Amino acid sequence: MIEVKDLCVRAGNFMVSGISFEVATGNYAVLMGRTGSGKTTILEAICGLKQVERGSIKLMGREVIHLRPGERGIGFVPQDLALFSTMTVYEHLAFSLGIRKWSRSNIETRVKELADWLSLTELLSRKPLGLSGGEKQRVALGRALAFNPSVLCLDEPLSALDDDTREEMYDVFKTVRERTGVTTLHITHNVKETEKLADHIFYIDKLLV
Secondary structure, three states: OEEEEEEEEEEOOEEEEEEEEEEOOOOEEEEEEOOOOOHHHHHHHHHOOOOEEEEEEEEOOEEOOOOOHHHOOEEEEOOOOOOOOOOOHHHHHHHHHHHOOOOHHHHHHHHHHHHHHOOOHHHOOOOOOOOOHHHHHHHHHHHHHOOOOOEEEEEOOOOOOOHHHHHHHHHHHHHHHHHHOOEEEEEOOOHHHHHHHOOEEEEEOOOEO
């Protein structure tokens, strides 16, 4: 579960405040709003990437306001994907597992599992340069899911994709949900994405500056 209560976050001269919502465990929620309304600021606060001025953020019943990003149990896919140009697809999928000191055999097993159901097996030795937009998106998604997070946060994950690839990714996200049951918060301004994926919709209708 994601529980946000009376959240206030400031980023320079921009501030969002009074934000409260809940996403039940295993549900897929979409946070919508116009460009500049603070959607990404809220998501980054949940992930620990923006400092919170006041309020509460609980993930799976645990208050995380004072925890570092890596301690929150969140898989995060940023809008720009943040793939490393020098790393192969295999290394991206294994990245968080190595940090968590998984054994080599367990890393290999997990990477194979992810590659199988994200259709990345033939790309494991490739680097991001030359991958299609959909392939890059699946790599970023696999990296975020590798350590079995309890919460998945997606910042406009489909905004750079063409219509056909976006349709393919709808099926990928549905498969992720079926296989993992991960509680998901998805940021977008795209109505069709919301209709295809969301159990719950939250909309930011005003902002404070």
